Amino acid sequence: MFINYLSSLPGAVAQGIIWGIMAIGVYITFKILDIADLTVDGSICTGASVCAVMLTSGQPVWLALIAAFIVGMLTGLMTGIFHTFMGIPAILAGILTQLMLWSINLKIMGTSQIALDVSKNNLLVTNRVAFLGRTVLILTIFAIALIALLYWFFGTEYGSSVRATGANLGMSRAQGINTNITKIFGLVLSNGIVALSGALLAQYQGSSNNNMGKGAIVIGLAAVIIGDALFGWLAKNNFALKLLAVVFGGIVYYIVYSTVIYIGLDADLLKLLSALLVALFLAVPYWKNKYFSSHADAAKRKKSGKEGKENA
Amino acid sequence: MLELIDVRKTFNPGTINAKRALCGVDLKLNEGDFVTIIGGNGAGKSTTLNAIAGAWPIDSGEIKIDGANVAHLPEYKRAKYLGRVFQDPMTGTAATMEIQENMAIAARRGAPRTLRWGISAKEKKQFREQLATLELGLEDRMTAKVGLLSGGQRQALTLLMATLKKPKILLLDEHTAALDPKTAAKVLELSDKLIAENHLTAMMVTHNMKDAIAHGNRLIMMHEGRIIFDVSGEEKQKLTVDALIEKFSQTSGEEFANDRTLLSK
Numbered sequence: 057m058f059i060n061y062l063s064s065l066p067g068a069v070a071q072g073i074i075w076g077i078m079a080i081g082v083y084i085t086f087k088i089l090d091i092a093d094l095t096v097d098g099s100i101c102t103g104a105s106v107c108a109v110m111l112t113s114g115q116p117v118w119l120a121l122i123a124a125f126i127v128g129m130l131t132g133l134m135t136g137i138f139h140t141f142m143g144i145p146a147i148l149a150g151i152l153t154q155l156m157l158w159s160i161n162l163k164i165m166g167t168s169q170i171a172l173d174v175s176k177n178n179l180l181v182t183n184r185v186a187f188l189g190r191t192v193l194i195l196t197i198f199a200i201a202l203i204a205l206l207y208w209f210f211g212t213e214y215g216s217s218v219r220a221t222g223a224n225l226g227m228s229r230a231q232g233i234n235t236n237i238t239k240i241f242g243l244v245l246s247n248g249i250v251a252l253s254g255a256l257l258a259q260y261q262g263s264s265n266n267n268m269g270k271g272a273i274v275i276g277l278a279a280v281i282i283g284d285a286l287f288g289w290l291a292k293n294n295f296a297l298k299l300l301a302v303v304f305g306g307i308v309y310y311i312v313y314s315t316v317i318y319i320g321l322d323a324d325l326l327k328l329l330s331a332l333l334v335a336l337f338l339a340v341p342y343w344k345n346k347y348f349s350s351h352a353d354a355a356k357r358k359k360s361g362k363e364g365k366e367n368a
Numbered sequence: 369m370l371e372l373i374d375v376r377k378t379f380n381p382g383t384i385n386a387k388r389a390l391c392g393v394d395l396k397l398n399e400g401d402f403v404t405i406i407g408g409n410g411a412g413k414s415t416t417l418n419a420i421a422g423a424w425p426i427d428s429g430e431i432k433i434d435g436a437n438v439a440h441l442p443e444y445k446r447a448k449y450l451g452r453v454f455q456d457p458m459t460g461t462a463a464t465m466e467i468q469e470n471m472a473i474a475a476r477r478g479a480p481r482t483l484r485w486g487i488s489a490k491e492k493k494q495f496r497e498q499l500a501t502l503e504l505g506l507e508d509r510m511t512a513k514v515g516l517l518s519g520g521q522r523q524a525l526t527l528l529m530a531t532l533k534k535p536k537i538l539l540l541d542e543h544t545a546a547l548d549p550k551t552a553a554k555v556l557e558l559s560d561k562l563i564a565e566n567h568l569t570a571m572m573v574t575h576n577m578k579d580a581i582a583h584g585n586r587l588i589m590m591h592e593g594r595i596i597f598d599v600s601g602e603e604k605q606k607l608t609v610d611a612l613i614e615k616f617s618q619t620s621g622e623e624f625a626n627d628r629t630l631l632s633k
């Protein structure tokens with residue numbers, strides 16, 4: 057039994073890295089742009105679908121991954137257009153795209169499920185035990201390359217303007233940044249990455265199916281939150297290390313997942329627990345602000361200062 | 369330079385909350401003008417600055433900068449001409465970004481943002497020197513997050529950022545109002561210095577009549593969405609607070625003394 061648990065760990069690590077990559081996409085919208093983007097529940101499956109269709113029609117795996125990335129970016133573009141040019145609140149814009157994608161993903165696949173097999177299809181990663189070492193290695197290289205690219209991008213002039221958009225919208229406009237475009241850009245990049253992780257996930261689990269994205273946003277957020285809570289202090293202000301922390305967050309999530317199943321907890325309850333965990337952690341900064349922080353004091357001071365001025 | 373021609377703005381038109389905030393504002397600034405703007409709460413001072421900056425489209429009228437009508441340009445495009453500092457110290461800077469990153473973003477106002485590295489070594493050196501002139505010790509904290517700074521420090525930084533790339537017009541909207549008196553005086557002094565050194569054209573909204581008289585070469589009083597008083601040069605220098613109050617009751621036909629929120633002495 058315990059041997060079973062131990063032998064499940066490499067798989068948990070591999071799955072954790074895939075979801076860590078997905079969570080990097082979530083990090084871009086949630087942490088950098090300050091938008092909760094629900095598109096990802098659909099775009100992860102879009103990436104998986106595109107990849108599965110391409111692989112089963114005999115295309116090389118690298119092309120399938122690029123195609124998944126590009127189609128994923130288009131899903132982000134859709135949400136971005138809903139949000140900026142059509143003025144729809146970000147959450148709703150994401151939900152609308154997500155629902156559209158449910159139909160679109162079915163049309164891409166032509167069915168609700170496509171099976172992939174490492175012996176028939178040319179897969180980059182798989183959960184077959186014989187290949188697990190290679191799978192973990194490839195995923196690690198993938199994650200590190202992605203982090204390096206993003207570290208570079210968010211250090212550039214344009215990347216800085218995307219960060220500024222999330223940090224202070226009014227200031228960004230006053231500094232001449234077209235915040236509609238930077239928001240769209242962030243959503244496009246994020247969903248491209250999420251779709252890429254979906255493509256990897258489909259290969260890893262040997263199938264793409266129309267329900268695989270359900271609750272993806274919550275797992276992504278959990279990885280971001282766990283990563284920040286456990287490794288954030290190590291990352292200090294280094295952006296690359298922060299992204300690395302997110303990937304570790306994904307790995308920890310899946311190791312806990314395996315452990316909880318080993319202990320014998322009902323696997324049906326895992327989504328419930330994940331959501332509660334995320335809710336709790338999201339509440340922490342709010343509670344901090346409300347009851348403990350110097351910001352609350354500052355706000356109070358400012359208020360009384362204003363009254364003072366009016367009475368002068 | 370800047371010219372406003374019959375600028376009008378009504379908020380929430382056609383509803384019971386309709387508010388005519390600008391009722392035909394005409395104003396022409398000359399190169400190098402430093403205008404102070406006073407007026408009661410809701411007079412339309414901030415709305416005037418926001419109209420220039422393009423926070424929302426105006427209903428009618430023209431806003432010309434160097435002869436070109438910019439009234440139809442979105443806010444981010446007008447930013448090329450404008451440096452802005454707001455009342456709330458939180459609004460002018462990105463709290464989660466470093467001091468030097470904020471400055472690098474401001475240094476690129478109006479310029480295309482490319483895939484070059486966001487801040488150059490040369491800039492870092494230059495920023496350090498410019499921060500040193502603030503005498504707040506910020507030059508040694510260039511990689512600190514702006515969120516860690518005090519309100520006064522943030523306001524001084526915002527001012528510096530607004531002038532890094534010389535703006536055609538500097539818009540200051542009660543930018544010292546949220547600061548304690550000592551810090552407010554310092555930031556005001558800094559504003560004077562930056563405006564003089566860079567030969568800027570500036571508009572400064574203030575509730576402090578003494579400041580309005582002491583600073584700048586021109587003074588404008590607003591009331592109910594209109595400019596009701598406009599003095600410059602020698603005439604402005606001779607103004608006193610009492611004369612201003614007198615002027616206000618004359619032109620607006622309202623009793624100044626009863627409205628204690630109007631203008632603080």
Ligand SMILES: Nc1ncnc2c1ncn2[C@@H]1O[C@H](COP(=O)(O)OP(=O)(O)OP(=O)(O)O)[C@@H](O)[C@H]1O
Pocket residue numbers: 379380387388389407408409410411412413414415416
């Ligand atoms: N975005 C907005 N939406 C609706 N009404 C607004 C908006 N901005 C300003 N107003 C209204 O327009 C009028 C003018 O406001 P404005 O902010 O220009 O006043 P002000 O002269 O700056 O006053 P204060 O000294 O209080 O800052 C006020 O009645 C205000 O309530």
Ligand SMILES: [Mg+2]
Pocket residue numbers: 413414415541542
């Ligand atoms: Mg105002």
